Amino acid sequence: MMSWWPLIKVVPIKTNLQFVSFAKFFGALSAVLCIASVIGVFYPGMKMGIDFQGGAAMELTTSDGRPLDLEKVRSAVDGVGVGDVGVQGIDDDSSAILRFQVPDGQAQGEVVQRVQAAVTSEVGDITYSGVSVVGSKVSSELFTAGLLALGAAVVLMFGYIWFRFEPQFGFGAVAGLVHDVVLVFGLIVLLRLEFNLNMVAAILTVIGYSMNDTVVVFDRLRENLRKYKTMPLRDVIDLSINETLSRTIITGVTAVMVLAALAVFGGVALFGFSIALMAGIIIGTYSSIYVGAPIILLWGVKRGEFAEEAKPVKLGMASRP
Numbered sequence: 001m002m003s004w005w006p007l008i009k010v011v012p013i014k015t016n017l018q019f020v021s022f023a024k025f026f027g028a029l030s031a032v033l034c035i036a037s038v039i040g041v042f043y044p045g046m047k048m049g050i051d052f053q054g055g056a057a058m059e060l061t062t063s064d065g066r067p068l069d070l071e072k073v074r075s076a077v078d079g080v081g082v083g084d085v086g087v088q089g090i091d092d093d094s095s096a097i098l099r100f101q102v103p104d105g106q107a108q109g110e111v112v113q114r115v116q117a118a119v120t121s122e123v124g125d126i127t128y129s130g131v132s133v134v135g136s137k138v139s140s141e142l143f144t145a146g147l148l149a150l151g152a153a154v155v156l157m158f159g160y161i162w163f164r165f166e167p168q169f170g171f172g173a174v175a176g177l178v179h180d181v182v183l184v185f186g187l188i189v190l191l192r193l194e195f196n197l198n199m200v201a202a203i204l205t206v207i208g209y210s211m212n213d214t215v216v217v218f219d220r221l222r223e224n225l226r227k228y229k230t231m232p233l234r235d236v237i238d239l240s241i242n243e244t245l246s247r248t249i250i251t252g253v254t255a256v257m258v259l260a261a262l263a264v265f266g267g268v269a270l271f272g273f274s275i276a277l278m279a280g281i282i283i284g285t286y287s288s289i290y291v292g293a294p295i296i297l298l299w300g301v302k303r304g305e306f307a308e309e310a311k312p313v314k315l316g317m318a319s320r321p
Contacts, residue, residue, distance in 0.1 A: 019241050020234040023294040037186025046189055049196030054139040055101040056112055058131040067093040076122035080114050097268055108133045146200040153207045172295035173214045176287035180210045184280045193272040202273045206280030213288045220244050237293050252285045
């Protein structure tokens with residue numbers, strides 16, 4: 001049904017790649033990247049958005065369509081004395097996104113009005129839209145709630161995998177989830193993307209996608225453990241990953257293509273969200289192969305746990321060995 005898409009033909013239906021052979025190398029690489037990401041979160045730290053830092057954001061557009069001088073806008077807002085100021089142009093030269101902090105003890109509405117008056121005085125007639133103001137107390141509460149949401153998602157996913165599979169599968173899945181979240185945080189720090197509520201939504205989506213991909217691999221692994229009772233565990237893991245590889249690649253590439261279009265055409269507000277989600281999908285696919293499955297290999301499984309129920313054998317039929 002999808003044969004009209006030529007790229008599908010590039011993905012082989014059946015592969016025989018030896019993934020487990022490279023598990024040690026990629027495991028060490030993942031450990032190094034995770035340590036670097038954790039260090040980066042604390043130093044130099046994340047670039048907090050208005051949602052978590054407190055302040056105001058608004059979109060500026062010239063009324064007559066003339067190009068907007070970003071430096072004049074920045075200098076005008078600096079003269080008001082509102083702390084950190086960020087001015088980011090949009091594809092259209094006549095528009096920009098303005099962000100600034102609201103000093104403690106000052107009325108938010110009055111500060112916004114002073115900023116708008118200063119910008120209008122400096123660059124001429126301006127239209128202001130999408131004005132949002134977040135206080136420091138609210139931003140702190142939002143940041144705490146965001147972290148709790150991420151933690152709760154990981155714990156619930158662990159409980160789901162534990163219930164559906166076995167403990168070693170649960171630890172493998174959670175290790176993959178933590179790996180994905182930490183590396184996405186590291187990417188946010190590396191690219192200096194703004195960490196806001198959109199980023200929290202992106203990371204929660206990454207958790208869901210990574211878990212879905214992991215469940216697909218684990219389901220096939222469990223089936224193969226029942227089917228090939230004497231095959232070495234590393235070979236069963238390789239077989240299971242190879243059997244789900246084409247599905248994983250097609251699903252991941254399709255999602256990345258959509259997100260790439262969103263990053264290009266979605267504007268400034270959705271750029272960071274799209275980049276983080278694209279990276280998370282790629283990292284989540286990688287972790288299902290080189291984080292979750294190798295942990296099961298290290299932990300080991302008891303083949304008796306996956307033995308099928310004995311079936312009655314009819315007379316005159318030879319049972320399979």
